[in-house]
Amino acid sequence: EAQVTQNPRYLITVTGKKLTVTCSQNMNHEYMSWYRQDPGLGLRQIYYSMNVEVTDKGDVPEGYKVSRKEKRNFPLILESPSPNQTSLYFCASSPLLAGDGGTDTQYFGPGTRLTVL
């Protein structure tokens, strides 16, 4: 089944303890992205990647790192988590272009609910 998977789905951690949220897609998509979803703020982009070894900042990148060593994987790293990073995180992937030349559908993972105490 074509899908985006994230692990873990739920995580409770403490301030300063490094963590990684994995994201994997099996659709051979070039583009991958991380969003965070907060009440009243909708989804905001953290980082994105247009292809292997190509990553760039989104709108709220502070406190996060990413890597894209393989096409299918795009892990999100929090080196020193803080309580303001408590949020619901979504990974998404898509082809670079739709058949009509426009922006293609983004396929979302199930989300990771992170609580930083």
Next chain:
Amino acid sequence: AQRVTQPEKLLSVFKGAPVELKCNYSYSGSPELFWYVQYSRQRLQLLLRHISRESIKGFTADLNKGETSFHLKKPFAQEEDSAMYYCALSPLYGGATNKLIFGTGTLLAVQP
């Protein structure tokens, strides 16, 4: 600044009533507009893209560049339409960038 505004946090209607979820955007160029939907306990998924002009599950949306709006409409709401709806904009810089700017979402509740 690029921005998507969904003025209603919650829209409650009765089954069979018409639905209109409002979306306004701020962007100086020619954007692509989307509606994404998140049903309870499911992941976010695309509902429709303005560029493809499709009607999905009875929903339609027309891009009005003069009013910078992309309202989502359905003539007769069904209970299974209850979900969170997000309007999103993708800016075009002479090519696809895939970046999506989301609104804050509107929760549609269809009462029996």
